[in-house]
Amino acid sequence: MRLLYIELYKLGHSTISKLLIFGYFLLILSISILSTIKVEFGPINFYLAEQGIFNFPYIWHFNTFIIALLKLFFAVVIVAMIGNEYSNRTLKQNLIDGLSKGEFLRSKLYAILAFVITSTLLVFLISLILGGIYSDYNEWSIVFSDLEYLLAYAIKLFCFFTFCLMLSILIKRAAFALGFLAFWQFFEGINFGLLNWKLETYFPTVTVNQVFQFYPLNAMSNLIKEPFSRLSAIQNIANEIGDGFSKDYNVTLLSIVIALSWSALFILISYQLLKRRDL
Amino acid sequence: MTTTPHNSMQKTLLELFDLSKSYGSIKAVNGLSISLKKGNVYGLLGPNGSGKSTTLGMVLNVVNPTSGRFQWYSGTLTTHQALKKIGAIIERPNFYPYMTAYQNMVLICKIKECGTNGIEEKLKLVGLWERRDSKFSAFSLGMKQRLAIAAALVNNPELLILDEPTNGLDPEGIHQIRKLILSIAKMGTTILLASHLLDEVEKVCSHVIVLKNGVKYYEGPVDQITVAHGFFEIKCTQIEAAIRFLESLSEIGEVQNEHDLIRIFSKDALDPESLSKKLAKAKIYPTHFVWKKPTLEDQFLTLTQS
Numbered sequence: 001m002r003l004l005y006i007e008l009y010k011l012g013h014s015t016i017s018k019l020l021i022f023g024y025f026l027l028i029l030s031i032s033i034l035s036t037i038k039v040e041f042g043p044i045n046f047y048l049a050e051q052g053i054f055n056f057p058y059i060w061h062f063n064t065f066i067i068a069l070l071k072l073f074f075a076v077v078i079v080a081m082i083g084n085e086y087s088n089r090t091l092k093q094n095l096i097d098g099l100s101k102g103e104f105l106r107s108k109l110y111a112i113l114a115f116v117i118t119s120t121l122l123v124f125l126i127s128l129i130l131g132g133i134y135s136d137y138n139e140w141s142i143v144f145s146d147l148e149y150l151l152a153y154a155i156k157l158f159c160f161f162t163f164c165l166m167l168s169i170l171i172k173r174a175a176f177a178l179g180f181l182a183f184w185q186f187f188e189g190i191n192f193g194l195l196n197w198k199l200e201t202y203f204p205t206v207t208v209n210q211v212f213q214f215y216p217l218n219a220m221s222n223l224i225k226e227p228f229s230r231l232s233a234i235q236n237i238a239n240e241i242g243d244g245f246s247k248d249y250n251v252t253l254l255s256i257v258i259a260l261s262w263s264a265l266f267i268l269i270s271y272q273l274l275k276r277r278d279l
Numbered sequence: 280m281t282t283t284p285h286n287s288m289q290k291t292l293l294e295l296f297d298l299s300k301s302y303g304s305i306k307a308v309n310g311l312s313i314s315l316k317k318g319n320v321y322g323l324l325g326p327n328g329s330g331k332s333t334t335l336g337m338v339l340n341v342v343n344p345t346s347g348r349f350q351w352y353s354g355t356l357t358t359h360q361a362l363k364k365i366g367a368i369i370e371r372p373n374f375y376p377y378m379t380a381y382q383n384m385v386l387i388c389k390i391k392e393c394g395t396n397g398i399e400e401k402l403k404l405v406g407l408w409e410r411r412d413s414k415f416s417a418f419s420l421g422m423k424q425r426l427a428i429a430a431a432l433v434n435n436p437e438l439l440i441l442d443e444p445t446n447g448l449d450p451e452g453i454h455q456i457r458k459l460i461l462s463i464a465k466m467g468t469t470i471l472l473a474s475h476l477l478d479e480v481e482k483v484c485s486h487v488i489v490l491k492n493g494v495k496y497y498e499g500p501v502d503q504i505t506v507a508h509g510f511f512e513i514k515c516t517q518i519e520a521a522i523r524f525l526e527s528l529s530e531i532g533e534v535q536n537e538h539d540l541i542r543i544f545s546k547d548a549l550d551p552e553s554l555s556k557k558l559a560k561a562k563i564y565p566t567h568f569v570w571k572k573p574t575l576e577d578q579f580l581t582l583t584q585s
Binding site: 002005006009010013014015016084088089090092093094095096097098099100101103275276278279 | 363371
């Protein structure tokens with residue numbers, strides 16, 4: 001608790017961090033604004049909330065997917081909180097004042113964990129309230145089914161944030177770390193393209209997704225698959241066109257294991273970097 | 280100046296055993312062994328780039344030694360536990376710029392796991408209590424350095440490590456910091472002061488450690504370094520007899536005669552009392568008797584230039 005307190009104290013006295021954290025949670029709340037989207041244009045009467053996106057248990061899937069997109073916003077906070085320790089040389093001062101390198105890393109991890117838990121709780125509450133208002137089904141057994149999406153959400157965030165943590169410790173500068181993150185996304189995309197193109201030639205028995213699911217960013221996005229094609233409206237359209245498709249939307253154990261393994265690796269690398277480097 | 284006699288009962292705070300640090304092919308610190316005892320005020324002397332800051336960096340957990348080891352409190356505490364009980368400032372004061380002086384001090388108390396009671400006293404000591412609610416980024420360098428000293432003292436440390444505390448300050452700032460260090464030394468705090476400014480060290484230190492190119496050249500009490508190489512000047516009526524007598528003494532190394540002023544260089548440490556007694560026995564009564572101690576600067580230059 002002392003370590004968490006230290007980290008929150010550092011963040012709490014920085015106006016920019018406060019603003020970003022506040023903004024992040026505000027954005028999560030703003031998803032409820034989605035419910036008020038109502039387009040009335042002549043004969044077309046579109047009311048998003050009534051398209052079924054807030055139906056239990058689909059809402060768990062939809063909300064966790066949409067709100068997880070906001071994680072990038074919070075990544076800035078994490079990258080900045082490490083970058084500042086380097087640029088202000090306060091990391092050095094913290095160590096001199098008697099914080100061990102392990103404690104330093106743990107204080108950051110606890111803060112990340114605290115934010116992941118807060119964020120997950122917030123998503124849970126918002127979904128519960130929105131679902132309560134708009135859902136067509138309100139039986140408890142339906143309301144509380146598919147809750148594994150919340151677990152997947154928490155893991156997805158934690159894995160992503162530990163990735164940011166490692167990058168910022170590795171690169172030391174906030175802006176470059178974010179740049180590298182964007183580059184990495186790009187890198188995975190290019191790899192996916194290459195795999196699509198060449199993999200079959202060399203390993204005919206392996207499918208692209210079998211390999212690609214192990215890439216860190218893709219592993220995170222695999223935790224919660226896109227929910228849009230699951231919407232009944234879209235499924236209906238697909239069926240009408242005669243191109244009905246089925247897809248596994250569940251949170252798979254394998255994707256959780258992969259994501260958690262990456263997290264562990266990121267934390268380990270972060271620690272080794274801290275330990276080995278001279279300041 | 281607090282000169283405590285060498286005493287085996289003194290608690291050892293820090294010991295270095297054959298500690299080395301290389302940056303590539305450059306040996307910044309080379310096989311350094313020293314031990315710091317409680318109650319002494321140590322000066323760590325050496326020209327720029329002699330390995331002072333690297334040495335301090337290693338014992339302060341921010342630089343990894345290449346070989347050798349060190350231990351705090353005879354190995355009873357881990358490094359980071361020991362660092363909570365001491366205070367250290369390194370070349371530049373590092374604080375969170377967006378926090379006020381007071382907020383920064385509270386954070387340090389949290390890290391050091393000490394109460395926040397000392398904050399007011401220490402900020403008053405360095406004359407920053409009135410400015411406690413100003414952001415660190417708004418401070419001048421002198422104020423930042425004083426805040427760093429207050430922060431290093433907030434846990435009433437058993438050892439205070441200061442690395443070039445007056446670097447980059449204006450004369451006014453230098454004077455303030457020196458006064459502070461002197462008053463802290465008088466309170467009985469053990470201090471390790473790294474500096475290349477010799478008068479700074481000479482004024483406050485009881486012991487010196489001289490480093491050059493990462494190698495230890497000298498370690499010992501500050502007065503011994505000067506006594507060992509002091510000389511006497513005397514004048515008397517019977518110059519010839521005096522010179523003959525002095526040259527016959529075993530502890531005398533060299534006797535020079537310069538315009539009837541006799542300069543006596545001793546081989547071993549020779550104190551003025553025993554010399555004048557010897558002279559009196561030989562019925563030589565000096566009309567002029569001066570014991571000249573070279574300054575630490577002279578000694579330092581001879582040590583590091585050889």
